[in-house]
Amino acid sequence: MLSMNNLCKVFQSADIQTHALREVNLSVNEGDFLSVTGPSGSGKTTFLNIAGLLENHSSGEFLLDGENVGALKDSARSRLRNQKIGFIFQGFNLIPDLNLYDNVDVPLRYRGFNARERKQRIHSQLERVGLASRMKHLPAQLSGGQQQRVAIARALATDPRFLLADEPTGNLDSEMAQGVMSLLEEINQQGTTIIMVTHDTELAQRASRSIQIKDGRVSEVPPLMKRVIA
Amino acid sequence: MLELGLIVRALLRHKMAALIIALQIALTLTVLVNAVFMIQDRQASMARDTGVNETDTFYLTSRVFAPGYDYQSEIPKDLDLLRHTPGIIDAVYINSVPLSGYGGYQRLQLQPGKDQSSIIAGDYLSDDHLLNTLELELIAGENFQPEDVLIQDSNSAQLPAKIIVSRAMAAQLYPDNWQRALGSTVYVDENVPLKITGIVKTLQGAWHFWDQVEATIITPVISLTDAGIYLIRTEPGRRDELMPEVEALLAHSNKNRIIRSVTTLQDTRDESYREHNATNKILLLVVVTLVLVTAFGIVGLATFGINRRTRQIGTRRALGATKGQIMRYFMVENSLITLAGIALGAIGAVALNIYLVETFAMTPVTPDLIVYGAIAVFVLGQLAVLYPARKAALISPATATRMV
Numbered sequence: 001m002l003s004m005n006n007l008c009k010v011f012q013s014a015d016i017q018t019h020a021l022r023e024v025n026l027s028v029n030e031g032d033f034l035s036v037t038g039p040s041g042s043g044k045t046t047f048l049n050i051a052g053l054l055e056n057h058s059s060g061e062f063l064l065d066g067e068n069v070g071a072l073k074d075s076a077r078s079r080l081r082n083q084k085i086g087f088i089f090q091g092f093n094l095i096p097d098l099n100l101y102d103n104v105d106v107p108l109r110y111r112g113f114n115a116r117e118r119k120q121r122i123h124s125q126l127e128r129v130g131l132a133s134r135m136k137h138l139p140a141q142l143s144g145g146q147q148q149r150v151a152i153a154r155a156l157a158t159d160p161r162f163l164l165a166d167e168p169t170g171n172l173d174s175e176m177a178q179g180v181m182s183l184l185e186e187i188n189q190q191g192t193t194i195i196m197v198t199h200d201t202e203l204a205q206r207a208s209r210s211i212q213i214k215d216g217r218v219s220e221v222p223p224l225m226k227r228v229i230a
Numbered sequence: 231m232l233e234l235g236l237i238v239r240a241l242l243r244h245k246m247a248a249l250i251i252a253l254q255i256a257l258t259l260t261v262l263v264n265a266v267f268m269i270q271d272r273q274a275s276m277a278r279d280t281g282v283n284e285t286d287t288f289y290l291t292s293r294v295f296a297p298g299y300d301y302q303s304e305i306p307k308d309l310d311l312l313r314h315t316p317g318i319i320d321a322v323y324i325n326s327v328p329l330s331g332y333g334g335y336q337r338l339q340l341q342p343g344k345d346q347s348s349i350i351a352g353d354y355l356s357d358d359h360l361l362n363t364l365e366l367e368l369i370a371g372e373n374f375q376p377e378d379v380l381i382q383d384s385n386s387a388q389l390p391a392k393i394i395v396s397r398a399m400a401a402q403l404y405p406d407n408w409q410r411a412l413g414s415t416v417y418v419d420e421n422v423p424l425k426i427t428g429i430v431k432t433l434q435g436a437w438h439f440w441d442q443v444e445a446t447i448i449t450p451v452i453s454l455t456d457a458g459i460y461l462i463r464t465e466p467g468r469r470d471e472l473m474p475e476v477e478a479l480l481a482h483s484n485k486n487r488i489i490r491s492v493t494t495l496q497d498t499r500d501e502s503y504r505e506h507n508a509t510n511k512i513l514l515l516v517v518v519t520l521v522l523v524t525a526f527g528i529v530g531l532a533t534f535g536i537n538r539r540t541r542q543i544g545t546r547r548a549l550g551a552t553k554g555q556i557m558r559y560f561m562v563e564n565s566l567i568t569l570a571g572i573a574l575g576a577i578g579a580v581a582l583n584i585y586l587v588e589t590f591a592m593t594p595v596t597p598d599l600i601v602y603g604a605i606a607v608f609v610l611g612q613l614a615v616l617y618p619a620r621k622a623a624l625i626s627p628a629t630a631t632r633m634v
């Protein structure tokens with residue numbers, strides 16, 4: 001599914017090397033809901049970016065569905081992102097100039113679906129997140145929780161197998177965070193593999209698997225320990 | 231187009247910025263088309279054939295201050311001297327030089343009598359050597375014979391029996407068929423008949439700005455004054471070397487002679503069109519400046535728009551946009567703005583031209599110039615946005631998660 005073997009990421013700027021990830025060995029299976037925790041600057045976003053093909057790793061091996069994606073050209077990586085991966089961001093990252101309908105439309109256009117197919121997908125996704133009635137609204141006219149729901153609709157419109165989320169509830173109050181989390185759980189139950197970076201230990205424990213990153217090193221938190229922490 | 235609807239709708243959220251640049255493009259097209267048209271107009275008038283050999287010819291004015299100077303007999307002697315000088319092909323005594331701004335004219339009418347409509351023609355007074363001296367191309371009829379030439383004082387109003395006309399003049403007399411002019415009789419001074427015995431292909435008159443500059447006649451008269459013009463053609467390549475020699479020769483032949491303005495036909499032409507050339511340079515400068523300002527305006531606006539949208543571009547990349555698709559986004563966005571500007575500019579160009587035509591009696595601009603102008607402005611817009619669009623395409627997809 002998704003496996004990393006001895007994967008390292010080094011940021012090289014002028015004269016400093018930052019080892020953001022050190023020898024990561026991890027595999028994520030179909031249907032997993034993986035939470036990622038760790039202190040600030042530990043490498044969580046870096047891990048997610050590499051998993052989501054937003055950044056390349058420096059050494060080691062990264063296989064996505066058995067394919068060595070490190071060797072792919074930028075355009076092929078773009079296509080894979082569009083086909084297999086959905087993203088949710090801490091800041092929602094909706095396009096402010098486009099209404100909700102058009103926001104969800106963006107990845108569908110890149111996929112090259114025809115107008116009818118796009119329309120049908122946009123409607124069903126916006127209905128799923130409960131915002132179909134507001135599709136002519138601009139993102140700025142919505143609350144943070146609603147914006148994140150639109151972002152989820154946009155991420156899922158292309159039917160990705162992976163949903164990657166970097167602090168999806170980081171900008172939300174706890175009530176809205178709960179709503180978004182329930183939505184993610186529902187999506188996971190329908191078969192989408194989810195990797196979610198979070199600071200919130202309570203939310204992290206609701207995932208089926210948890211990893212912790214400290215200083216670029218990944219360690220799996222055993223289920224037992226999870227309960228102990230709880 | 232993949233994203234056209236989304237691009238249009240996003241653009242409409244930033245109408246002001248788009249409108250300002252569209253207006254700048256419109257203004258550019260308006261000025262560009264009219265300025266280029268004015269440049270072309272001048273270029274075309276400068277490119278007109280004078281019909282004469284301009285490279286091997288020069289002229290000078292000769293004036294003799296001496297009591298009892300008999301120019302009736304002295305001028306033919308001068309001509310004889312010139313024509314027998316080695317390196318000189320031919321020489322004439324003439325009243326005016328093409329494009330010099332100084333010359334004479336005649337009113338010709340097809341019917342004798344008062345109140346007949348007449349046509350004005352630039353008038354060259356010279357002899358049977360003029361065709362050879364200026365290398366004029368005779369396309370019908372024949373040259374004058376030596377006995378056709380009247381040598382007379384400039385105060386005398388006697389007229390010869392024959393004239394040669396330019397084809398343009400012939401066409402003015404006989405619009406349906408210029409060849410009918412040959413052998414026909416025209417009248418000057420109401421009822422003095424002149425027979426057209428020859429037609430030359432082209433011979434421009436003395437005034438380049440006159441719209442009838444091509445309509446000329448040659449009258450076989452040596453109209454003697456104390457300050458006549460000698461027009462000389464040399465063997466190819468010997469003009470510059472012969473100019474001082476001829477000057478010395480003539481000065482030597484008569485101690486009382488004052489020679490002035492030894493000038494080539496080329497210099498006369500350049501002088502005549504100097505204002506045209508200067509105006510064209512200024513117009514060109516205006517066009518180039520305007521085009522550069524517009525190009526930088528587009529680069530600036532695009533760069534600003536891209537910086538404002540850095541996170542959005544990263545997000546689009548994360549959602550699967552390729553570099554090419556990001557680049558295309560900004561190229562298409564620019565072309566929409568440019569096309570709006572072109573539409574306004576085409577209207578502006580026509581409006582400005584109508585104004586210029588009505589106010590300054592200019593000729594109307596041709597539609598193809600507007601089309602070429604529109605294409606040029608469109609290409610300019612695309613070139614200007616190329617670099618910012620390329621920079622946008624290089625924004626990393628990781629920007630989506632790294633920028634909060």
Ligand SMILES: Nc1ncnc2c1ncn2[C@@H]1O[C@H](COP(=O)(O)OP(=O)(O)OP(=O)(O)O)[C@@H](O)[C@H]1O
Pocket residue numbers: 011012013018019020038039040041042043044045046047
């Ligand atoms: N482009 C970059 N160039 C250099 N160093 C970088 C770059 N991006 C990240 N880093 C460094 O890599 C390390 C890991 O960063 P990362 O963003 O993955 O941390 P994080 O766990 O997501 O932190 P946070 O919880 O604050 O979001 C940090 O030390 C960071 O400074």
Ligand SMILES: [Mg+2]
Pocket residue numbers: 044045046166
């Ligand atoms: Mg982070």
